[in-house]
Amino acid sequence: MTNANQQAVARYKNNFLKEVEERVEEGDMVKMCMQCGVCAGSCPLGSAWEHSPQKIFMMIRAGKRDEVLQSDSMWMCTSCYNCIVRCPRQLPITHIMHGLANYAHRLGIAPKGQPTREFAKTFWNNLIKRGRTNELTLTLAHYFANGIGPGIKTALNMQKIGLGMVMAGRLNPMEIFGGHSVKDLKGFHAVLAKAKEIEDRKKGFAA
């Protein structure tokens, strides 16, 4: 168990709902779920979720902390927002799922090697580096995330596409050496650092 996780468990004891309300993005809306199940039926990747959002809400109320946070269900969210617009109670379900995933990731108890978790991490690190995403390095980093072997295989499969993109002027091989960037990178990083500092303080991740 990571340190942050131990601290959270100690602090909230058996009240997982309260923990979610205080520490998860939009978590205070979880209690408003009325268990209709429309979210579960509206998710494009519904069948891939071990626990549907409806169930996750119920599990939170039932205090099933580990089952929720260690689940890879939330990582199936494609951010299509279908659940949000259909929820009769206007719960920001997409954001709550994102929030839970982020919380579990920050606690260090989200499933290891979960592909979306890995990709999300790669994506964020890519974008904060220069303030703008570098699609080439993002793609390469992702395909080689599992090591050189499988990476080359995936990259070969995708090679034709990549070449097509280059030909169509939609992928720049030169980006590997840098590419687009914000000019005030120092300011950008300062903003990010400050925001992270405030957020960590608020959500119990302060060092």
Next chain:
Amino acid sequence: MADNKFAAYICSGCGIGDTMDVAGLEKIATREGKMTVVKNHPFLCNAEGVQMIRDDIANEGVTHLCIAACSRRAKAEAFAFPTAAVSRANLREGVLWAVAEGADHDEIRQEMAEDYVRMGCAEVKKMKLPEGNPNKGDAQNKRILVVGGGMSGMTAALAAADAGYEAVLVEKTGALGGFASKLWKRVPFSSPYAEPQATGVEEMVAKVTGNPKIKVHLNTTVTETAGSPGRFKINLAQESGSVSEESVGAIVQASGFTPYDMAKLPELGGGQANVVDQAGLEALAKSANGSAIKRADGKEVKSVVFVQCAGQRDDSGTHLPYCSGHCCATSIKQAMYFKDANPDVDTVVMYTDLRVPGMGEDFYRSAQQKGVIFTKGKASKVSGGDACKVEFKDLILDEETSTDADLVVLATGQVANAGVNLDDWTEVNTKAEGGDEAAKTQRTEMKTISVLNLNYRQGPDMPQFKYGFADSHFICFPYETRRTGIYAAGPTRRPMDMLQATEDATGAALKAIQAVENASQGRAAHPRAWDLSFPSARLEGCTQCKRCTVECPFGAIDEDEKRFPVFNEQRCRRCGTCMGACPVRVISFENYSCDTVGSQIKAVNVPDEDEEKPRILILACENDAYPALDMAGVQRLSYSAYVRAIPVRCLGSVNTIWITDALNAGYDGVMMMGCKKGDDYQCHFVKGSEMAYYRMSKIGDTLKQLGLEPERVQTQEVAITDNARVAKLINDYVEQLNEMGPSPMKGFG
């Protein structure tokens, strides 16, 4: 009394004159209908046409008239002649619009029109102008008795008083307020529907006791109710033993409910320590008076579980099968009692379906905001004691699990205080009347729970519907009951919450006012409120068979010492079910009798077998089926020109003699159209259509003996919206009869 003078008026408007031979119809009215005056008019319902009829009544002494024009359901105001008996021959909706267009159909269309003129003339010849109730002078009492001093009863008494009517309020306990006075707070009934509200009972009690138009009897029960609307005599007995009498014109029964007995739910901890029902929780909340709620043993409650549907919505047949409607909102309210006193109390409402109708949804949300946890689960076992445990199946997570609590609240349902079950009563009473001593004792025992102690032939209380609630025609006319002038209000009628009970009681008070006003004018009650006729019996022909007294859906007919029927006019709804029941046909109304219909059946010209023109009699309920036939005409949904339709007040009024008459006369078939029967009945007279089905189910053997196929007589359920279906029913039936061939009775009539 002046001599009767008969007249027929044939309208040639709306296209009747273009399509039919009106002169031919006039000839029929004169020669066969034997009408003294026969006139036609191109626009009979306009001022000039109506004036023509008025002039004939005033100047020519016309007393009976047959109007051959549109359906009796159309132009009722134009053709209202209060001093004359009026029949209507339905040439427009029933012939012109119902028979397919074109010259091919000219002959059968004209034959149909001629028959309707014959029928209209024959009917009016047998009609008398109703003279009104001879006893109406006795029915002038307009006071309203309210039985039950709870929220419903107090509301009804205040509503009556506010409308200017005196009310007598009888309450069996020593104080007004009923169940509501036991509550700490009530479910909100005004915006924003977010917090429990004060019950307002004390203010209401003060209003009632301070109202000069309301007379309150506490510690009092009704020991006898006799009479009928406008002239009820009520005997009252006080707990102290003293008795008194009140005269009233109508009654509101607001006898409330009793919570389902928790002791019947041992598996849910009923009877164990720290397991209470919702009433029990109200008592705890009342004594806490807004501070932290404590258990009976004095320990402060830190966690509570509400088990919904405890002993309700039970399909095993052991407990209440129905939903009581209020309990979800009540548990939400009670969970808020805890949260409002201390937000850290764990409150779980365990439900299978949360039912919070109306603005209850906002209340539910408010509870969620306060942190009340709603768990979709079904409790299988509750253990009480110092540490309670609720074992349940989580219906979302699909697992058996359990939760601990300091206190468990069971949301049990409402059981109606509706007095004696009349089915049980009849059984016991019949034995008792046969001299069975044990039955006599049992009968006395049964009467102790009676609310009204009616001295009616059919028993001491209102008939009960499903699950022991007072029968109330819940689909179409929820305020109506089966005892004219007596109206059930509140949870004795169906499960309901306080807000609904308040509305219900207001409605019942208005119905009671309507009843006393109708009674004072000698008129019927809903749905024939304008009707001044009433049933009379030629007692010299009566065989004392009691069918009329037993089958009257409204308990209107009592029996005298010799077992002859005694008609209580104000209780009668004029449905004619007694007339349909009478095997010797001695019961009739001035304007509706075995003869008024029988003569129409006989007036129809039934062609010989070789003409290949079948004749089919339709007896259609005037409330639903006949309007549906009219609408079929309006929509030009053609149906066979071989049918002859006669409206009846209710299928219950159909006397089997009409079937016999029709078959003897050579009709090829008889189709009866009435309202839906059964638990979800739509019969305006509750039991009429059911009685008709029952009676017709017995004539099959008779038909076989006559050498007739039983299918020649059919009974169909028809709703007012069934216009397309009636046309199809008729056409299919005609086809079926064609396959069967002509009636073998033809020519013997």
Next chain:
Amino acid sequence: MAKKEYAFYPGCSSQAKSSAANYLTSVNTMCDKLDIKLTEIPDWNCCGASIGYAEGGELPRLAINARNFALAEQHLPGKDIVATCAACWLGARETKERLDHTSQLMKETNEALAAAGLNYQGKVEIRHMVEVLIEDLGYDAIKQPVVKSLDGLKIAGYVGCQTNRPFGIVGESFENPKYLDKFIEVLGGEPLEKYEQKVTCCGGALAFSEPEKSQKQIKDIVESALDHKAELIVTPCPLCQANVEVYQSEINRKQGTNFAVPVVYYSQLMAVAYGSTAKEAGLDGQLIRTEALEKIANR
């Protein structure tokens, strides 16, 4: 002076030689013809996209979006921010709504911005290019510059997710938005009467991390368009465009299908209908060439 002026937020994918470079090309052409002036927000940064949640968390995401707002307020005062990318628009609008509604978050965000000497005053409006077209110009104005009708070309209007939910376009339904169909119609094309997969998710960022699951979505989207005899698919979203276009060959390889349905942006349809060359319309940026449109452009 141009008829309409906006602060432009092109987003990462629309940059030169990025995956939606052809989107930017056609938007520029389209705006020229419609007399719309777009001024890029100086030194704008990435919106974080929806996938940014996992590592980024809440406040960092809000802060980087607010940085763009602050820059726009400072350099292009009074102008609405217009985004062409669905994710940029969504990320920015979500940020704006949350900051407008929660003063605590607004305070914290400005605390972060102060680290770069910036401040967000809450004045900007966030618009999608589609909103500008519909609300500020209207369908009549969109029709006006048409010189080459799309000749009844049958086109599937694939709206996708993020331009449609959770905000969507005012007056449109989430389940069956009609604006793309109306665009197609005023340009002389023929929209599909029924397109079951109009608002189906293409898998979004999960096209990278969960390729099998995403490709199943994409297959449905393409198949339904073909079922209704569409000759091409049009979309307002760069990720939808890329996913649906790029992975057709992968699906063909794995499942033996033979998909080759061109996927274009609404702005490309407009550029062509307004008489621009194929290059000006960014048609040279297609992986699956759209010959039908090229033919009209070359006419």
